[in-house]
Amino acid sequence: xxxxxxxxxxxxxxxxxxxxxxxxxxxxxxxxxxxxxxxxxxxxxxxxxxxxxxxxxxxxxxxxxxxxxxxxxxxxxxxxxxxxxxxxxxxxxxxxxxxxxxxxxxxxxxxxxxxxxxxxxxxxxxxxxxxxxxxxxxxxxxxxxxxxxxxxxxxxxxxxxxxxxxxxxxxxxxxxxxxxxxxxxxxxxxxxxxxxxxxxxxxxxxxxxxxxxxxxxxxxxxxxxxxxxxxxxxxxxxxxxxxxxxxxxxxxxxxxxxxxxxxxxxxxxxxxxxxxxxxxxxxxxxxxxxxxxxxxxxxxxxxxxxxxxxxxxxxxxxxxxxxxxxxxxxxxxxxxxxxxxxxxxxxxxxxxxxxxxxxxxxxxxxxxxxxxxxxxxxxxxxxxxxxxxxxxxxxxxxxxxxxxxxxxxxxxxxxxxxxxxxxxxxxxxxxxxxxxxxxxxxxxxxxxxxxxxxxxxxxxxxxxxxxxxxxxxxxxxxxxxxxxxxxxxxxxxxxxxxxxxxxxxxxxxxxxxxxxxxxxxxxxxxxxxxxxxxxxxxxxxxxxxxxxxxxxxxxxxxxxxxxxxxxxxxxxxxxxxxxxxxxxxxxxxxxxxxxxxxxxxx
Amino acid sequence: xxxxxxxxxxxxxxxxxxxxxxxxxxxxxxxxxxxxxxxxxxxxxxxxxxxxxxxxxxxxxxxxxxxxxxxxxxxxxxxxxxxxxxxxxxxxxxxxxxxxxxxxxxxxxxxxxxxxxxxxxxxxxxxxxxxxxxxxxxxxxxxxxxxxxxxxxxxxxxxxxxxxxxxxxxxxxxxxxxxxxxxxxxxxxxxxxxxxxxxxxxxxxxxxxxxxxxxxxxxxxxxxxxxxxxxxxxxxxxxxxxxxxxxxxxxxxxxxxxxxxxxxxxxxxxxxxxxxxxxxxxxxxxxxxxxxxxxxxxxxxxxxxxxxxxxxxxxxxxxxxxxxxxxxxxxxxxx
Numbered sequence: 001x002x003x004x005x006x007x008x009x010x011x012x013x014x015x016x017x018x019x020x021x022x023x024x025x026x027x028x029x030x031x032x033x034x035x036x037x038x039x040x041x042x043x044x045x046x047x048x049x050x051x052x053x054x055x056x057x058x059x060x061x062x063x064x065x066x067x068x069x070x071x072x073x074x075x076x077x078x079x080x081x082x083x084x085x086x087x088x089x090x091x092x093x094x095x096x097x098x099x100x101x102x103x104x105x106x107x108x109x110x111x112x113x114x115x116x117x118x119x120x121x122x123x124x125x126x127x128x129x130x131x132x133x134x135x136x137x138x139x140x141x142x143x144x145x146x147x148x149x150x151x152x153x154x155x156x157x158x159x160x161x162x163x164x165x166x167x168x169x170x171x172x173x174x175x176x177x178x179x180x181x182x183x184x185x186x187x188x189x190x191x192x193x194x195x196x197x198x199x200x201x202x203x204x205x206x207x208x209x210x211x212x213x214x215x216x217x218x219x220x221x222x223x224x225x226x227x228x229x230x231x232x233x234x235x236x237x238x239x240x241x242x243x244x245x246x247x248x249x250x251x252x253x254x255x256x257x258x259x260x261x262x263x264x265x266x267x268x269x270x271x272x273x274x275x276x277x278x279x280x281x282x283x284x285x286x287x288x289x290x291x292x293x294x295x296x297x298x299x300x301x302x303x304x305x306x307x308x309x310x311x312x313x314x315x316x317x318x319x320x321x322x323x324x325x326x327x328x329x330x331x332x333x334x335x336x337x338x339x340x341x342x343x344x345x346x347x348x349x350x351x352x353x354x355x356x357x358x359x360x361x362x363x364x365x366x367x368x369x370x371x372x373x374x375x376x377x378x379x380x381x382x383x384x385x386x387x388x389x390x391x392x393x394x395x396x397x398x399x400x401x402x403x404x405x406x407x408x409x410x411x412x413x414x415x416x417x418x419x420x421x422x423x424x425x426x427x428x429x430x431x432x433x434x435x436x437x438x439x440x441x442x443x444x445x446x447x448x449x450x451x452x453x454x455x456x457x458x459x460x461x462x463x464x465x466x467x468x469x470x471x472x473x474x475x476x477x478x479x480x481x482x483x484x485x486x487x488x489x490x491x492x493x494x495x496x497x498x499x500x501x502x503x504x505x506x507x508x509x510x511x512x513x514x515x516x517x518x519x520x521x522x523x524x525x526x527x528x529x530x531x532x533x534x535x536x537x538x539x540x541x542x543x544x545x546x547x548x549x550x551x552x553x554x555x556x557x558x559x560x561x562x563x564x565x566x567x568x569x570x571x572x573x574x575x576x577x578x579x580x581x582x583x584x585x586x587x588x589x590x591x592x593x594x595x596x597x598x599x600x601x602x
Numbered sequence: 603x604x605x606x607x608x609x610x611x612x613x614x615x616x617x618x619x620x621x622x623x624x625x626x627x628x629x630x631x632x633x634x635x636x637x638x639x640x641x642x643x644x645x646x647x648x649x650x651x652x653x654x655x656x657x658x659x660x661x662x663x664x665x666x667x668x669x670x671x672x673x674x675x676x677x678x679x680x681x682x683x684x685x686x687x688x689x690x691x692x693x694x695x696x697x698x699x700x701x702x703x704x705x706x707x708x709x710x711x712x713x714x715x716x717x718x719x720x721x722x723x724x725x726x727x728x729x730x731x732x733x734x735x736x737x738x739x740x741x742x743x744x745x746x747x748x749x750x751x752x753x754x755x756x757x758x759x760x761x762x763x764x765x766x767x768x769x770x771x772x773x774x775x776x777x778x779x780x781x782x783x784x785x786x787x788x789x790x791x792x793x794x795x796x797x798x799x800x801x802x803x804x805x806x807x808x809x810x811x812x813x814x815x816x817x818x819x820x821x822x823x824x825x826x827x828x829x830x831x832x833x834x835x836x837x838x839x840x841x842x843x844x845x846x847x848x849x850x851x852x853x854x855x856x857x858x859x860x861x862x863x864x865x866x867x868x869x870x871x872x873x874x875x876x877x878x879x880x881x882x883x884x885x886x887x888x889x890x891x892x893x894x895x896x897x898x899x900x901x902x903x904x905x906x907x908x909x910x911x912x913x914x915x916x917x918x919x920x921x922x923x924x925x926x927x928x929x930x931x932x933x934x935x936x937x
Contacts, residue, residue: 082896157893163815164798164895179734179798180895266816271796272734284799284815318672324685327694349801351814354716358709365705369698375661376693377685382668384681389607389673397669401611404661405618408654415650415704417643417711421632421808424801424891473614481618485625490633490805492891495899502885503805506629579680586679 025134027126028562029111032133034455036107037448039136041529043099046144048522050092055479057085059515061497082496086155087182089494091147093158094190097302098197099143101436103136104444105305106201106239110208110232112455113309116553116560117229119217119569124210132203139196146189154190155182157494159291162264162284166253167277171260178272191254198247201239208236217552219571223329224590226551226575227322230329231308234336238297238304241340246294249287256282288350292343300339302436304332306443307374307403310396312575313450314378316549317393318385319586321576324377331370331377338367348419357416364414371407375400386579386586390547391465395446398473399439406434409484424494427487433480445469445528452535453542457559460535464527471524478517482510548587551575555591608669615662622655633805634883636907638824640808642711649707653700715809718760721822723750724790726783726914729767729774732793732800732813734894735901741775741782741918742766745852748790764818767792775922779903781888784914785828791821801892804905812892828909829884832917834865834874843872847912854916865916869923874916876906 026032056065057080069078080088111129115122123129146153156165156179165187167179177183212233216225225233252263264287265280315322322328344352344360378400387393409431413419422428452460486507491498498504498511545554556565569591577588580596588595625631635644672680713720727748729740742748748763750756783789793802795813802821803810811821834856835842844857845865855862856872865872878884888903908914 082899086893086896086898155896161799161893164893167798182896266814268816270798270815280816318680319674320680321682321684323683324690327685327690349810350812351817351819354712354718357716358712361708361712362705365701366698368701369694372657372697373690373694376689379661379664379668380685380689382665382672384683385668385672386674386678386680387604387669387672389604394607397611397665401615401662401665404658404665408658411654411701411704412647412650415646415708417708417715417808418647418650420712420715420810421643421647421805423810424803470610473610477614477618481621485621485630488625488632489630490889492803492889492899494893496896497899500900501887501889501902502882503633503887503889510630576684579682581679581682 025130027122027130029115029123029126029129030455030560030564032129033108033110033112035133036103036111036136037455039140040100040104040108041532043095043103043140044525047092047095047100048525050088050095052519052522053080053088054085054092055515055518056080057088057496058498059512061499080496083155083181084152085496086157086180086494087152087186090155090157090182091143091153094154094194095143096436097158097298098194099136099140101302101440101444102197102201102298105302105440106204106208106232106235107133107136109228109305109309109444109447109451110204110236112451113228113553114208114211114232115215116454116556116564117226117551118212118215118220119552119565119571120211120215121563121565121568123207124215125207128203129207132200132207135196135200135203139193139200142189142193142196146186146193149185149189151176151181151184151186153182153186155180156187159295160187160190160253160287161291162253162256162287163266163270166256166264166284166287167270167272168257168260170278175257178275178277188254188257191250191257195247195250195254198243198250202243202247205236205239205243208232209240212236217569217571220552220590223326224571224574226308227311227325227328227332228305228308231304231306231311231332234332235301235304238301238336238339242294242297242301245290246298249290249294252290253287285347285350285352288347289343292346293340296343296346297336297339299435300335302440303403303443304335306399306440306447307332309447309450310399310443311378311381312551313392313396313446314381314400315576315578316450316547317388317390317396318382319388319578320381320385321578322377323380323383324373325574325576327373328377331373334370335367338363338370342367345414345419348416349423361414361416365411368407368411368414371403375404375407390449391460391462391469392446392450392547394466394469395442395449398469399442399446402434402438402442405481406431406439409434421490422487424492425487426483426491426493429493430480430483430487433483438476438480445472448532450547451553452532453546454553454556454558454560456536456539457542458535458539459542459546460539461531464531468524468527468531471527472521475517475521475524479514479521482514486510545589548585550577550587550589552590555589604673605670608666608673611669612666615666619655619659622651634827635806635808636825636827636886637807637809638826639711639715640806642714643808646708646711650704653704657697718820721790721820722788722824723756723759724748724763724822725787727763727766727790727792728781728783729770730781730791730793730802731796732802732890732894732901733796734798735890735897737779737781737802737888737901737903739777739779739781740767740770741777742771743773743775743918743922760820763790764792764820767794767818773922775918775925777921779888780906781903782906782908782914782917783825784908784911785825787911787914788824789822791823793819793821798894799892800890800894800901803889803891804886805889806886806905810891825905825907828907829886830876830878830906830913831909832874832913832920833877834872834916834920837871837873840873845912845916847915849911852911852915854912854919864919866919866923869920872920874920876917878906
């Protein structure tokens with residue numbers, strides 16, 4: 001660790017950096033993490049606005065849209081056109097997944113926490129880290145630009161299934177799509193944008209893996225790492241293995257759309273109206289295999305880091321060691337491992353051989369097991385604790401309560417015959433939002449409230465934090481829970497108007513209820529934003545270890561300087577020694593040489 | 603005060619639990635099932651609902667109780683434990699056994715719905731061609747050609763009917779967005795698409811299958827309930843005519859005092875109508891459930907299950923007659 005020592009000294013010797021190098025083109029992992037945090041926050045509001053547009057249309061399919069309706073082309077009559085609606089829901093999902101959840105979990109928290117929690121002065125490759133953030137910008141610019149091109153942004157769903165997404169015009173006749181206006185230029189920019197996101201994530205994950213393997217402080221064995229780090233580590237491995245597949249698929253579709261190749265075009269070609277595309281030679285199903293081979297692991301990329309952070313936060317505020325540390329680690333590894341052989345469950349009804357569906361079903365059902373083990377261990381952690389209801393803890397407990405719902409609803413669609421009925425209904429929409437909103441976002445909120453003092457050296461306001469939590473918890477359940485019910489009623493996803501169907505129209509009152517809740521839910525988030533920025537400037541100064549936590553980041557100053565630690569920390573025990581009977585105080589920092597006898601991690 | 607948080611969580615979670623009991627009373631529930639295999643799907647749904655409800659209640663009750671009981675007691679230390687091997691084994695093994703049970707229990711229903719090798723010999727074959735944004739149905743005049751009694755003929759029959767689905771016959775009957783079958787008939791569908799992905803979904807049948815460009819995909823179902831009857835009337839008087847049906851040749855004839863004439867030949871003088879109950883619950887709609895462009899939501903079809911074979915063939919042969927009629931009036935009368 002002499003290397004890190006000299007690095008620390010070096011930064012101390014050169015304290016003056018230009019503002020540009022310090023805050024903009026920074027190589028400091030903490031600044032990069034905060035950059036990802038702010039970018040994600042901005043995009044959360046873009047994605048949220050798109051979500052509200054979806055809810056406006058679904059709630060009042062025949063109504064005109066107040067205020068923004070006036071900006072629409074006159075021919076729409078202050079309503080959303082069906083083309084616009086397909087664009088809105090496609091971009092809502094794309095923005096939330098690729099520009100909010102993944103950058104927040106891996107970009108913001110991964111960057112901020114990894115070096116701090118393992119006792120390293122920075123990432124293994126600081127320049128690569130900086131580039132990983134700056135590669136998000138071409139992605140951001142392209143995706144925002146795509147809203148303003150002919151035909152609008154991509155409207156083929158966030159899954160971009162060929163041939164709707166990939167069909168192109170013959171070489172030389174422009175980039176409009178025969179399948180619909182939002183599948184033309186917007187789709188091409190979507191593909192380009194995701195390629196940049198992929199490059200950014202890949203740079204991040206290589207860095208995370210290297211840093212965790214090579215730069216742990218003395219005494220920080222693998223089984224003394226906090227769960228956040230285990231989760232980030234396994235997530236980074238998932239990303240590194242799955243992303244190349246997505247990248248390949250994106251490039252193939254980009255070639256189909258621009259150079260007239262036919263990787264996803266069927267041999268006999270397709271007919272749009274009177275126009276025939278000419279023979280292909282590819283296979284539309286291939287995209288689904290490649291896409292889900294990445295995107296199913298990506299679902300775990302979007303939840304595992306939150307699981308790790310929640311495990312840490314629950315243990316701190318229950319003032320009790322994490323229950324079953326090693327089973328928790330193995331459960332994450334199990335989810336990640338099984339996560340690679342379940343992608344076909346998105347394709348049960350796709351026309352894939354149904355016998356293959358049986359195999360994917362077996363693997364999918366079994367992935368519920370490690371998830372159950374994690375839930376039971378969280379409950380085991382709070383059982384017998386001394387629970388302190390901070391805003392961070394409330395959000396973490398909400399994660400657990402809601403993840404149970406999101407996990408259990410997954411069993412329905414894993415069951416192939418039930419999936420026949422509920423596939424592509426709102427039941428799926430409910431499931432994904434219970435996992436990605438109700439779990440991941442509550443996990444992220446928990447993480448922000450918890451690490452805010454370390455990130456910015458100030459405390460967030462607890463009262464307003466709790467107001468925000470209460471409103472979000474109630475309204476998010478009002479927004480997403482009834483989706484299960486209308487899903488059971490058969491309500492299809494991605495429908496502009498269900499009231500034209502006799503079989504679905506009686507579900508419409510629930511849609512109105514959910515839309516109203518969604519609007520209020522959106523408004524409630526301004527409380528969070530106000531609290532965040534107010535506390536950033538006027539919040540009370542945070543001490544070094546305000547939560548009396550054990551992990552290494554709390555032994556550094558708040559906020560830590562470039563280089564993080566005054567001296568390289570030495571680790572004496574695992575991260576969860578809370579409430580040890582032999583000591584006076586109820587916690588024992590990992591760096592404290594005098595604490596309770598070293599207990600082997602269970 | 604701090605215990606209030608446990609109550610807050612408890613109330614919200616209780617509400618999510620109770621909505622499942624309230625929803626059926628508002629009609630927000632599974633639509634009526636009319637297929638032979640739909641019962642298996644529904645049973646599995648209820649079994650999983652029961653099991654997940656049990657685990658939901660178990661975990662959330664423990665969570666809320668622990669939030670109540672183990673609130674910060676000030677000064678007192680929490681129970682110091684890193685875990686428990688026996689507990690880990692128990693809460694891994696029991697869910698594992700239950701999950702494995704669910705996994706195995708469902709294989710049979712899935713095979714019955716989707717495996718081509720398990721599909722019964724068809725009484726009726728229909729070709730479904732999807733495009734933006736309609737379902738084009740095509741019916742053979744002769745369904746006997748694809749029927750078989752002996753399982754050995756299954757492969758040959760499948761090939762023959764798939765080739766028919768891909769290569770229209772001159773005398774096929776065409777209908778847009780209307781799927782006609784009769785009660786208790788084993789229906790075989792071959793679904794294809796001209797352009798993008800679509801998904802042939804019939805909630806009342808518990809049936810769904812995506813179409814895939816370049817592939818001809820088999821589906822089957824058997825509807826146990828009917829929702830219509832085809833009635834033929836004199837165009838001039840509006841009086842219903844008597845029809846005779848030969849169950850061997852499947853020929854429908856109009857009975858008149860002077861003798862019998864094939865329905866197909868009399869279309870110009872007759873008007874055929876589908877009589878339905880008019881009840882919304884009996885409108886079994888086909889909904890596309892794979893995004894296929896901007897009018898995805900409007901790609902709506904309808905299932906007509908005729909009361910019997912005779913009604914179906916009357917509709918088929920009447921439509922055939924109308925389709926081939928040269929007079930404008932007759933062509934219009936096809937609806």
